[in-house]
Amino acid sequence: MIRLLFATLVFVSSAVCAQVSPALKIDQLIAEDLRGKKVDMPVKASDEVFVRRAYLDIVGRIPTFDEREIFIHDPDKAKLISELIDSQGYVESMLNFYADLLRIKRRVANNVPADTYIAWIKNQIATNVAYDEFVKELLTAEGTIYTNPAAGYYLRDEGMLLDNVANTFTALAGTNISCAQCHDHPFDEWSQMDYYNISAFFSTLNTRGIAEERSIYGKLRTEARASDESGETSRATNRLGQWWAVGGYRNTITYDSKKFLKLPHDYKYKDGEPGETVEGSAPIGQRLKEGKDRGTLTADFAEWFTADDNPTFASNIANRLWHKAFGFTLIHNLNDIATFDELKSSRNDKLITYLTRLIKDLDYDTKEFNKILYSTRFYSSQSDGSDEFRGPKTRRMTSAQLWDSIVTLHTGDVDAWQPADLRDTYLELFTDPSSINTTTALETYAEWQKLQKKYYEGAPKVGREMMIRSSNIFEGSASNFMLEFGRSDRNLIETGNEDANITQLLTLMNGPLTKGLMDEKNRIMDKVVDLHKDTAIEYLFASYIGRLPTEQELENFIDVPFPDIVWVLINAHEFKLIL
């Protein structure tokens, strides 16, 4: 008996001290904090609540009836989390995350198509490239959107270098330096000189193409104009300009070591004169100074920015991924977590410190980091309306989760359709311009137009709406539903919101997608029509709101026509909320 007790003690103590799993460590840090506040750890959520939440948070949509059934019969959480993180849905859900963070649009730099940039990011997620490496690729990109799709990051803010620098700090270091673009930061330590010192690291960046190629284009343009004026062609000059833009030539990224950044004409502080050339140096840690080799400025910056001793780089992504999983932030404002080089106060200092170290220790393996967050006991707790660690936050689905869930109800598989990755085709199409004449350039442009028209080819539709993943829908009318439900317009970082308004309710009550779900041709309606009414009602409840009806509900709905049941379920709180 004593031996047995002893053995148990050894087991417990080794679990606590020696090899505590990161997930357990997170739970311990939360429990410790709650103990201090005399609050118990939240109660475990039911399996049916868990499975729906895990699908929504990890793959961005509700589970189908069958997917739900499989988990309920074999509620192995670790297995489910692993499967979901390794699925296409995770890639799509994380693309939405990066698209809001990096303000990704399908067109960048005045009509340069970002298709290859988007496909490249999906690939980075799918192959689980380390997050710091991914960021370095963005910050050091060179070439065209085809030869190096990461060029999309700089081209997104083409012609607005200073804004791009501010956005880089906000999105990737959670630090708001935008005030210092025009004047010293009113509360933080950032001065306008700091801002320019940082921006100087991007001074050699040139997004206006290669000089030799520009002169080739100049010649082609003269030819095209002459042929337009002679009436031989119509609008050839214009089409040639389009070829030049969509081919990526106009905005090829190069680095020009003879380009310098100057202080603005209205610079008003004593530490510099208007128009003075700024040399790069970093205010944080004072470690980074512009070297003699101006050829590697952005690479120097990227190394410094992502280095382990930059306190905000790791905390920023940890805080954002935490927010994605739990619905509330550790440090209050996602886009403003640090003052200069110090983190702002958090809801649990030990936890954010631990998570910051964890993601570094994992070498920025975001899949693994996510897996750990979703494996915590805290994640499988009952949700709560507050941000006070009483459980994951009870929240409305994001616009993307709502859209992808409705598409799932319509088609059963939201990821069945995928856009083709045409990077190789484009690379062949837009080769070295020196071997091109006006006629072939115009033919190439026409070919490109054809390919662009086919971008959404084969996408399933309900009425006029394409039933495809939110992550494959960008600006344009296809995004109207999501914009109505608070999707970020991707002009600014992470401006999506889940606030309610009257037009959203009208859409859920009377909109075309709701009508489509109530239609007898709908996938689920077609399924239930032949079932026994009890079973049919159960099938509808499980498909829409992730639970079976109560006996009372079965009784209430037994004589109600299917379309009315569907209307109730799509409008139910349990549909739009993540419990």
Added chain:
Amino acid sequence: MNSDRRNFIQSLAAATLGVNVVNAKPIQDTKAKNIIYICLDGGMSHIDSFDPKTDKEVAGDTTAIPTAGDFQIGHRLPKLAKVMDRAAVIRSLTSKTGAHRQAQYLNRTSFKQLATITHPSLGSWVSWLSNRDTTIPDFVLVSGASSHPGSGFLPKIKSPLPIVDPKSGLRNSVTDAKLLERMDMLRQVNSKIQSPIADQYNDFYDNTVRFLESEDLDLFDISKESPENKERYGNTRLGQGLLLAKRLVKGDVRFIEVNNGGWDTHSENFEKLDTKLKEVDDAVSSLVLDLQNEGLLDSTLIAIVTEFGRTPKINVNTGRDHYPQAYSTLLIGAGINGGVAVGETNEQATKVISDPYTITDVNATIAHLAGLDLERSHFSPTGRPFRVADYGKIITSAIS
């Protein structure tokens, strides 16, 4: 988003979801209780509308006609001329922004467009600072574009309610007869969920249903107007938009922004203006007369703003190009010093020669008449301070 801010918005949502628009608390102590803000996008020629010139080289075929006010306007606006005793024209606007998108943004927000923040549009400021309990937002946007800055950094609940096409009214507002029956079933299912956010949605659904069942819905339905009325305003996008705006003012919506494109007259300026200015003439004059007859013009301010003026020099395509150096705006109704012209351009209409103003000053004047405090700083979620209409000057000679 900042979660303090989110909490705040939720408590705000909870507070706003109680009452119907008709029962909203009345606007007190302000001259302009309701505002109709008309944006003519593309850039309206100042010379052919509110700042006519005698020099034929500059004027083209536009001639000046007398008005009921103390100034003349272009001959394509004969009906509007008769109500100019209630209007002030400002002929001395000037701007540095000659590009469409940037100018549209500047008009609506009073700020230069940046890639790091979105400023709230004037309608959202008015709606936010009036803070009334309404189901229908206090800011309705008619025929707006998706690039509209909306509520900017203010809570999204202050975003404009969009009416894409004034003819079809409020989208998805047609319900079938089963609405109430379904709502009963919905309430039963929802009763299982106890959470503050669920309570808010309960209230929100109840209010929306009450709205759909109420006469308020008719405010958005211009098919309820007589054929004569529709004819008077003109069977045009602008005409229908202003007819809708009039109904919304009667329903006490505080700020209605009506957008209208087609003013970018790089070619065939005069032909195009035959059509476009007639639209303005029919629609705005009818609106002014209707509001006057219903006793609402003393409390309703109508503003006509545009992106920039157009070149005094007529180009080879008989068009006029962008001209931000000089342009005009018109303010009518509540709080306005009727019949006066403020500022002037030289005889060639190439530059402002007295009382230069900017669109920011126009917005400051409107905000002032709407009772907003221009001196107060408001903070964005990242703590940056902003003032309504960004330190714009009130155009005192335009107000009574």
